[in-house]
Amino acid sequence: MDTNLPKTAHPRLVIIGCGFAGLRLAQQLKHDPVQVVVIDRHNYHNFQPLLYQVATGALEADSIAYPIRKIFAGQKNFFFRLADVERVDPATKLVHTNIGEISYDYLVIATGSLTNFFGIESLERNAMQIKSIPNALNLRSYIFQNFEKALLKSDPEQRQALLNIVVVGGGPTGVEISGSLAEMRRTVLPKDYPELDLSQMKIILVEAGPALLGPMSKKSQDDALRYLQNLGVEVRLNTGIKRFEECRAYYSDTEFIPTENLIWAAGVNGAALPGLPEATITRNKRINVNQWNQVEGLPGIFAIGDVANMVTEDMPKGLPMLAPVAQQQADHLAENFRRLAKGQQPEPFKYFNKGVMAIVARNKAVVDLPKDLHFNGFFGWLTWLFVHLMTLVGFRNKVVAFIDWAFSYWNSDKALRLIIRPFNRRDMKDDRGKRAAEHQAATPEYNPTPPAIQTPAA
Template identity: 80%
Template sequence: MDTNLPVSTQPRVVIVGCGFGGLQLAKSLRDAPVQVVVVDRNNYHNFQPLLYQVATGALEADSIAYPIRKIFAGQKNFFYRMADVQRVDTASNTIHTSVGDIHYDYLVLATGSLTNFFGIESLEKNAMQIKSIPNALNLRSFIFQNFEKALLTADPDEKQALLNIVVVGGGPTGVEISGSLAEMRKHVLPKDYPELDLSKMQIILVEAGTELLGPMSVKSQQNAKRYMDELGVQVRLNTHIKGYENCRAYYSETEFIPTENLIWAAGVNGAEVPGFPAEAIARNKRINVNRCNQVVGYANVFAIGDVANMVTGEMPRGLPMLAPVAQQQAEHLADTIQRLLKGQTPADFTYKNKGVMAIVSRNKAVVDLPKGVHFSGFFGWLTWLFVHLMTLVGFRNKVVAFVDWAFSYFSSDQALRLIIRPFSRRDVKDDQGKKKAEHNTSTPQYNPTPPAIQTPA
């Protein structure tokens, strides 16, 4: 029991997950009269907004990750256990993990989100994703392996499928990785692969909605679309990918885009933890909480960040799944727990919108601030760089990221095009690190003739 955690007379706050919310909460409880226990399957905190740069070779993985134990070195009330949480037993105030059971006085779920494939099995089996550092490293290896294969094949159809990259999802992640790939096609790949006709390489961004960057302002949506056009990224709006197998991304029963590289960035679900009744879970697997982040029906169990479904009058579908929401909820929850310890009534949480931004490529970004303030272009790009640089954990990571960005900007090059661990779809794992089913190699019952696809100028 308790995996050798020290016995304490102080209440134990167990935090499951060390993303933006869990990290901020543990820090905010530094001086509180509690024992803080963080449980995470990884021994590092990773900066998810920059995963796409790891995937495209702009940054190395250790530039956006920082060891959990190093972050909290010197915090005397902090303890960490590396484990998978398997189930919550609210009756005994215990979580069951892969390394043993841990008792809690207060439990905080900060597990974040998982990729949502909307029940499409072929996509879940075969598509690439970028929700974790292993995902990003696998994607980077996979893309460059396919360029190497394209050099070797004499079959024009196979070569085209190896060169085509389809990104599904027109939110910030989809837009950012599409722009980064377009920059790589223009500045980097011609130096590495002069034998390939890169004018035939197509980067296709597919979005089911009517606009890119749906939650952002109309100006940001229009600017993002214009930037994509300037970069030669084909944007297909009002288009649903219905399946993906045998290097074919189907958008109807008979029409498909030939590609070996499909990146899924189209949706997320909350990373719920088993042990709660059905009425506590929302439709997108987020956990229903009140305005104090208490899980509905439980006095000592809380959820924050992406996994928490907090409905307000202004946001009837729940607060957005953004890092600032998680961080603000964490700071508020630290105050709530200390109020509860004193027998005081906690205050309701109020989200303060500080703005949303997305980068498209060099000198191209869009920023929406409160009260309708919008700007884009070079100034937006500088703002994005500054905010993300300052948010990185650790001085070393800030310096390394700055140096890498400066080198890429002035040299129009990226040095991290290494295939260190060759990747196969048979090795693909889900967001929780569990191995997926093997690649589907059955022959689909579709028209084998692909539709005509325009090649960007």
């Protein structure tokens, strides 16, 4: 029981997931009389907004990852367990993992999100994704492997399929990776592959909606589209990919784009856990929470970050799945735990929108701030760099990322064009997504009344 965790007179708060939300909450509770136990299936914190730069060779993986134990070195109330969570049991207040059971007094679910393929099996089986560091490294290897294969092909159709890259999804991830690939095609690939006619290489960004960067302003949408088109990216709006098989990305029953490289950035689901009442899980696998981030009907269990679905008057579809939301929820929940410990009533959460931004390429970015403030271009690009640099965990990572960016800017080169481990697309199945689907299907019926904890009624 409890995987060798020490006994304590203080309440035990178990946090599942060490992304933006889980990391911030554990840090905020550093000096509180509570035992903080973090469970994660990786021993590092992953800075997801820069995964696309790992995939395109602008940064190495260890520039955006930082060991969890090193982050919390010296925090005496912190304990970490490397494990896969199999299910939670609110009735017994236990978290079941592959290394054993862990009891809790308070439970915070901060599991983030998983890629959503919208039930299209051929895409789930064959498309590349960039939700994790292994995903990004696989994508980088796969793209360069296909360029090596293209050198050997005499058939122009086979060579074209190896060169073409299709990005599905016009959100920030899709826009950013499309722009990065277009820059690579212009400045990097001609040096490495002078034998290939790279004018034949197509980068195609496919978006099912009528505009790129849907949540952003019309100005940002138009600017992003213009930047990408100037870089030579073919943008297809109001277009969806129906299936992807036999090196063909079908956007209708008969029409297709020949490609071996399809990058899926079109949607995400919340990473809800088995064991929660079915009524608390939304259609996109997020967990319904009230204004105190408490899971509906389960006192003592909370959800924050991407997995939490908090509906407000301003956002009837739930707060956006963004890092600032996760961090603000973590800060607020830490303060509410202090209030509960003092016998006070917790305060409702209010999201402060600090703005959104997306980078397209060097000197090209778009930024939306509150009160309809918008700017772009070089100043937007500097703003994006500064915000992401400051948000990176660890002084070393900040320095390394800054040096790599400065080198790439002045040299117009990306030195990390390495095929570290040859990648086979048949081995691509994301085991986390597979397990999440299996667990969701196997979630048992939940009936018992959970033990009461001092939390206001929803």
